[in-house]
Amino acid sequence: MLYRNGSSVSDSTVICRSSIYLLKSVLKAIGKSLAECFPIQIHENATISIISITTNGKLVSKVVYLVSWSANADMNILCQSIEKLVLNAMGKAENANYKSIAFPAIGCVQQQLTKYPIKVSFVIHPDRTDTYDAVQLQIYSLGQQEGIATKKPVSTTVGPAKIEVDVIIGSSSSENLKQILLEAEGKEVENAYxxxxxxxxxxxxxxxxxxQLPGKRIFFLKWEPNTNPETLKQSIIDLIWNVIQNTTSYKFTSIAFLAIGCGEHACPVHIVVKTMVKEMK
Structure with a gap:
């Protein structure tokens, strides 16, 4: 068994269907014709736990196994689910006479802040009291669940307060939010964007x-909402992962999130807030 950091060469690669970030990368790499077959296979094999996609030389792996898997807070259930996933995938590879298989660090996105402590602020529009209340509730609930009595590095700010932060997070897919940030930054930064x-x-x-905004950088991330609750949650998880990777690469220690998805996209506030707070714990 080998542990690798970065790319790896193997006969088969295992990816969770719920991991939007990895899934998009794979589908883009294998080409349009193969990628278009994926939704059809999902529809026709909805109850199958593993779907095989042959890469036809487009990737270093000969085949990608798309597996169904969900995390669970119960440690015993979590361990059992991962063991089952690994056994099923290895059995599939063995039956196809593949000699090697690569697994991503399944479910490890939520552990990023344990390794990289980051102070997080959620900036809420003064008129969105529902969003503010939802954020406060989730911060409190998370603290209660984990039995944390000390002050957590997650806070909520209402309105355009002068917060001390290294980087502000915005979404390039939200035209209103993007324009507000660019206009506040100034013409020179807008031209650079x-x-x-x-x-x-x-x-x-x-x-x-x-x-002209507080902080050192602004990160505009591509992010699209989704009407499916599970897909929406996974897209937020992938967004948070991207934010953390870029924040730590700059050696920043504090970030400010605007309430992404709670404005013009009209995403369910409770899903967006709960997922973001949980991922940034």
Missing amino acids: DEEAKNNPPSSIISTLSG
């Missing part, structure tokens, strides 16, 4: 100086 968006349109994140 437009230039980066033009030169590198596929990028999942655009980083700019903060301009």
Whole structure:
């Protein structure tokens, strides 16, 4: 058994269907024709725990196994579910005469802040008292569940308060939010954003100086809402993972989230808030 950091060469690779970030990367890499077959296979094999997609040389692996898996707070159930996933995937690979298999660090996104302590602020519009109340409730509930009596590094701020923070997180898919941030940053930063968006349109994140706003940088992340609750939650988990990776690469220790998805996208506030607070614990 080998443990690797980064890319790996193997006959087969295992990916959770619920991991939007990994799934999008794989589907993009294998090409349009193969990617278009994926929704059909999901529909036709909804009850099957493992779906095989042959890569036809588009990836270093010969086949990708898309598996159904959900995390669980109960440690025993979690261990059993991972053991079952691994056994099923290895059995599938063995039956196909594959000699090697690669597993991602399944379910480890939620552990990022244990390794990288980051102070988090949620900035809420003054008119959105429902969002503010939801954030406060989730912060309190999480503290109660974990038995934490000390002050947690997660806080809520109402309105455009002058918060001390290294980086502000916005969504490039929210036109209203993007324009508000760019106008507040100043013309020079707005021009830099437009230039980066033009030169590198596929990028999942655009980083700019903060301009006239507090902090050192602004991260504009690509993020799209979804009407399916589970898909919405997973997209937020993937977004948080992206934020943490970029924040730590700059050696920043504090971030401010605007209430992504709670404005023009009209996502369910309780799902967005609960997922974000839980992932940033």
